[in-house]
Amino acid sequence: MKVTAVSPANIAFIKYWGRADNKLFIPRNNNISMTMSGCKTVTTVELGDYGRDLIEVKFFGKDYEKLERKTIKQENLYDQVERIRDMSKDKRYVRIKSENNFPADAGIASSASSFSALTAALLVVYGLKEKFFDKKELSKEIRLCGSSSAVRSVYGGFVEMIAGKGHEDTFAKQIADEKYWDLVDIVAVLDPEKKLFSSSDGHLLADTSPYFETRIVEMQDRIKRCREAILEKNIHKLGPIIEEDTISMHMIMMTSRPPLFYWSHGTVRIIQDLYKWRKEDNLNAYFSIDAGSNVHVICEKKDAKEVRKRLKKNEFVKWTIYNEPCQGVKIINKHLF
């Protein structure tokens, strides 16, 4: 039996950077995101007597390649397969094929979509369907594969990851579904190449910044205001919150030891353009930046055409990816092999 899952990536309005528990992948802070309709991963899995687990991945614009246990992320993927098989009665190996429709590992959208699609497909193929259908359980299972941002792709729309004290109380919760608010995320792709320093490594450095504890304290009020702004559908309130949190997270990155600096010329140019467009043209678009130089521009759907047109004129922008809020991870009938 083949099982295929499709999952969107998501963009964090309140970012997760730094962990409270490195084994259980528990973030230091609650984080909030929106799913991205234009950035998806499709993963097909099948059990069989293959002699070992086989993972093949097709990254955006590239051919299929076999994954071995070479990086932390790849280790995490294989460990996730073993962990889920250990919970099931079926001890067969699994063949996995996975495709991304956007450049991975470039801070465009974290590996959220691949980890959530993989976990969902594995739970179903190994007969652990109850863990797939119970979204809270599914979010906890996804977290254990090492990408906490993936936890937020369980639900559609606007989602909060609750950072608890342990495994049981750390899970995803939906704030509002994908139909609730016509917000869009236009990704300005400046550099589609793999980032030099992964988020997995970055989380381990967060507490070497002298400002990390300050971030954790000052963000508590922002989390509350972010939730409110989404429920009120208030872009004038949400936009500044998204920017504040991006700046706060990048300040931690830039002041950790060693420091991490992800921005490029193009990143700063877009930040400055957005300030100008808001002030002079009343165009309400706001930036969010993950662990990479690419910029997510968040605005209401009514302004998306104008924002996209302007971004495309920017000399540093290679292309743009349009995203609306969409459904979370789900099982589909169209298989990759």
Ligand code: DP6
């Ligand atoms: C900067 O370790 O969850 O995107 O890099 O996809 O594994 P991956 O992500 P994760 O860290 C996410 C870091 C972030 C902020 C965020 O999405 O909350």
